[in-house]
Amino acid sequence: MTNCTITNLRINYRNNPVGTDDAKPRISWQIDTEARGFVQSAYQIQVADRSDFESEIIWDSKKTDSDKNVHIEYAGPVLKSHTRYYFRVRIWDSKGDQSEWSEPGHWETAFMFADEWQAYWITAPVQNDDLENEACDYIRSEVSLSQDIVSAKVYATSLGMYRLYINGIPADDTLFNPGYTSYKNRLQYQTYDVTSLMNSGSNAIGCILGNGWYKGYLAWEGENSHYGNTRALMIQMHVTLADGSEQVFISNDRWKVSTGPILMSEIYHGETYDARLEVEGWSSPDFDDQHWESAVVIKAPVSALVAQENEPARIIETLKPVAVITTPNGDTVLDMGQNMVGFVEFTVCAEVGTSITLQHAEVLDRDGNFYTGNLRSAKQTVTYICKGNGKETFHPNLSFQGFRYVKVTGVPEDQLLEQFLGCVIHSDLEKTGSFRCSDELVNQLQHNILWGQKGNFLDVPTDCPQRDERLGWTGDAQVFIRTAAFNMNVVPFFEKWLKDLAADQEEDGRVPHVIPDVPVAGYGSSAWGDAAVICPWTLYQCYADTRVLETQYPSMRAWVEYIRAQGENEYLWNTGFHFGDWLGLDAKENSYIGATPKDLIATAFYAYSTELLAKTAAVIGKEADADKYTFLHKNIVDAFRQEFVTPNGRVASPTQTAYVLTLMFDLMEEQDRLRTAKMLAEHIEENGVHLTTGFVGTPYLCLVLSRFGYTDLAYQLVLQKEYPSWLYSVIQGATTIWEHWDGIKQDGTFWSDDMNSYNHYAYGAVGDWFYRVVSGIDLIEPGYKKIRIQPHMGDQFSWAEASFESVYGTISTAWNKQDDGTVKLDVVIPANTSAEVILPASSMDSILEGEKSLSQTSGLLKVEQSGSEQLLLLGSGNYSFTLTNK
Incomplete structure (x- = not known):
């Protein structure tokens, strides 16, 4: 009998779901064991109509030789409506030893027809x-x-x-x-x-x-x-x-x-x-x-x-006000201490007919007065008229607000602080990631990223939760989805939204700017409509979920074919409306659109979506389409180089976003990439180590710098405190991510009333870099079946730690620089996976695991030297490395 326990049984990512109409639900489990290098060699799944499995077994997979333990489709008889089904799992290890049966899980069907x-x-x-x-x-x-x-x-x-x-x-x-x-x-x-x-x-x-x-x-x-x-x-x-x-x-x-x-x-x-x-x-x-x-x-x-x-919305947590403020204008205002989404619950005692009004806002103006200008036409006002028979408790029923500050009228001040409660509401997504480091400003930035996700993941991925918008903007969703997938389990959330995207997609393949579609918002911009391709592919990468690719493939293909049909040259996209590098700081005066040419951005994303479409076709077995779109991608890249790269290999438009996109999407000739990355680095340094990128360039900026050897510069960008920077808003007191780098200017004035959200997650995409580069958790195979652990331990931090709950189990890293110059690195790799761990050490003799040399380390499958680094191939388990100065 193998020494492991089968845990966390799931149906379509959920524990014991009630009310599914999936005819072929997918079964997953995790393996809990202290053994290193644990690999599953076979599994058996049984499904029955009773939890004791003593009645007839409805489906028995029998012993199936496979190391797969995620997303295994039910393959039994047709499921009945309004029926509870129980399932259990056992596995065999690499030695052929069998586990005990798991505790049973269950799912319950709704209407199958x-x-x-x-x-x-x-x-x-x-x-x-x-x-x-x-x-x-x-x-x-x-x-x-x-x-x-x-x-x-x-x-x-x-x-x-x-x-x-x-x-x-x-x-x-x-x-x-x-x-x-x-x-x-x-x-x-x-x-x-x-x-x-x-x-x-x-x-x-x-x-x-x-x-x-x-x-x-x-x-x-x-x-x-x-x-x-x-x-x-x-x-x-x-x-x-x-x-x-x-x-x-x-x-x-x-x-x-x-x-x-x-x-x-x-x-x-x-x-x-x-x-x-x-x-x-x-x-x-x-x-x-x-x-x-x-x-x-x-x-x-x-x-x-x-x-x-998708997961329903709930009250996830509650916050008590941290202060009662009397503003210079004489208003009584509650400070919740956190920009949040939800509503306020309060208890009062007042005479019959007393009218209590709550107005909600995100910030105070520079004089400390209550400010609602950025809400535009949204009133965000709750009015409660008392019935007057003692204590009365109320919160809104079918409405929510985005706010940190609440202006209250009609309530005596002595009833405010203890009798008011902020109810934080968002889709009830499982929290899967955490990141912390030795810099508290960066920790606050990570906090802001997470709270921006909380506030804007309320049934759909919205751009903002407070003004007269709150719509599922596609561009925001696609730039943030990879970060979102670290912080929370977002598959059911995005799968539902992507099905809506496909449903609302026009017959010619155009994708609305917002999903669900509100026609006034428009259709068909590059980097926004590309969510149709980028989001499904990202889910597949992060969760090994091929079904989302199969489901969304017609939508993905329709989007690429829509682009192909635009203009006279099928390999360039130089027609139609585009948002460009939205809110890029190199924009002309009074313009929202950065200096990077729109057709460069459009063609770059055309190439990227086509490449992902070709890969998708290969994954789901559409070989002819894979060949077709691989050929199309090659021609788009060739056309891009002819149009936007000079004959001597320079990007014709020398903006940060142009450099970032050409490098991120591999659009330059290979021999020109290092020079282009150097030009990007020089552009940033000449700009005082400041970025000029907008919604399109910013999400990839630090990743590109690290990819081409400029991680120290990426650290400097992230730690920059002066405007424009991520930490500028943190120093200004932000508790969520701002829409504009200077949503509040240094003199305390506002960027504008027209479009100035203080809870807008797009620039929070830098969180991806925290996980993948600083903490070094990245994937080699979809779903983190094979993991790359390569923390970039910059001089700017003395320690950093991250944890991520993958479909296979917990992956974590924690590195700490010691006073004697040694570095400690703790790594956790879940059962039934493996990892390449890349350590900055010139020889294997300078690395200890626990108190042993690498040659004595169990679970270590292979060691290779690559320049000044050691590449370790590890099986699953908990490891503690010490990097010495030898």
Whole structure:
């Protein structure tokens, strides 16, 4: 029997998911062992309908010779709807020894076929077209059960945003369902296990329904109803009784509708709640609803319905205010100490009719006054009218805000600090990465990167969470996705968003600038539309997920073919609208677009997306396409060199972004790359060790410098404190990443009101460099099946440590420079993987592992010398190296 334990069983990245419609769910597990060099040689998976596996086995993979332990597709009989399936795993090691069976995991199906929906779409009989004063709908029904309950599941969705209640209690802790999707093409429904909330006898189902993203205001032109102008709800409940029978309850015209205390709820504008209008017991059984109106059935398709794919939004943590400020203007303002996304919960005691108002903002102006200019038309205002019978606790229901500061009116100051709480809300993504080092300013920068991701990963990857925008900008998503994948497990989040991208993609292959599509935003820019290719490929690289490539391949190909069809030369992209190097600091006066020619950027990304498309085709077995797009890529690179590189091998446009893109995407002749990198370094140094790059160049800047031997310069850039730099905003007190390098100028004035978010993650892409270069965690094979460990231990830090939870398990590095000149490096490599560890040592004799020489180190498979470095091939395990001065 092998000495290991099978742990962390997952179905499609989730532990014991409820409510999937995947016909071939993928099974993964991790291996926990103290043994070094552990390799799986075979596995066996069994699936049954009982956790004891004593009934008939539904699927048995039998012993399968393979070292694969991630993303193994279920290959048994067709799955039934509304069914729980149990699975367990055992493995064999490289010696042929067998493990114990794992503890069982499970998953539960929802609707496997659209025609199983029996429920009707229902809505209020009268629609209010005045969105400024549109109350939310309160919808209810009752069900009667004659026996004890074994199981009760609710399947629910809406055109709008809803919150579900069972017998007066929220069905679960998720928020803002059904989420933000390409509603006409793909609408998620949620599955709720409400068994513990149901009783024999009378039960009530209640639902609050608001506008949400579906009908509410979106984008900056003051328009609403982008996806529809009629809110609607659909609910189906399946109850299994003690005798084994099943009862099904559906939404129909016998359900009742009214209004309640939520008089207005909007994504941008906040919420107005009049507690005097509360209807006690409205979602509980035996409530008298005879004066409520009957719901109206409307026609809406069910073919677009898909089970919940991404992680839902929840309150993830809470923050107490750190101070109460009285501004020079006399306003009372709470400082949460952190720019955050979510809402404020408060408890007050006040007379009936007292109006309490909360306005939300990210920063104070240079005089210390409350500032909302950068919100543009978004009001971000919560109004609560008290009912006046003692303590009252409230938080918004169907709206969220982006803020650090809260201006409060109507509350005595002595009730502010202890009775107000910031509820931090984002998609409930598993945190997978951490990075720390000896420089506290850099640690704060990493904190800001993570909090920028928290605030903007709320159902879709948004550009900002506060102003009248909050849209899924494709360019921002593609430049940040690699960093995001270190910080959190982002696969289900991005897989859902990429399916929306494909659904919203135009017939000619154009990709909207924002996903889900809001037409006012536009279509088809390079580096933005390239998210269609870059994001799936990045997910494949980070998680070894070939399904995302297979699913997105038609979209990826359509985007490249769209570019190919533009202009007269199929190998250049020199036509159409492009954002260019957005917010590049070398832009002309009063321009948002940097100095790097747009057609250079467009053609560079055309080459890059085509290269990735060819690689994708090869991975998923489309050999003819792989050859086709490899040939196309070669021709694009040749055309790029003819158009944008001089005959003697110089980039024709000598900007930092031009240098970075040509090097990052291998667009220069190989013999010209080192000189081009030297020119980039000289450009940065001549600019006072400052960057001039915008959204397009910045994410790759430090990576390119390190790749070509300029890591010390990359360190200097990252540690630069003067504007423009990453640390400038940190020194200015930022707690998230800014949209502009000088969002707040040195004199305390603002860049502008027009476009000045203080929570905008794009420039946080430098986090990728922290993990891959400073801490040295990178991949050789997709999913980190084979890892490269090569920390660049610059003189600027005395220590650095990082940890990353890969699909195989934890990868970590921690290096520390000792007073005697030696360097300690601790490395963790997960079971069933291997790693190349590259150490700065001139000989293997100058390296100890533990207290032993390398020749005595177990788990060490190979040592090679390469100049002044030693390359160690290691099996899995925990290692502690000491690099001496010998």
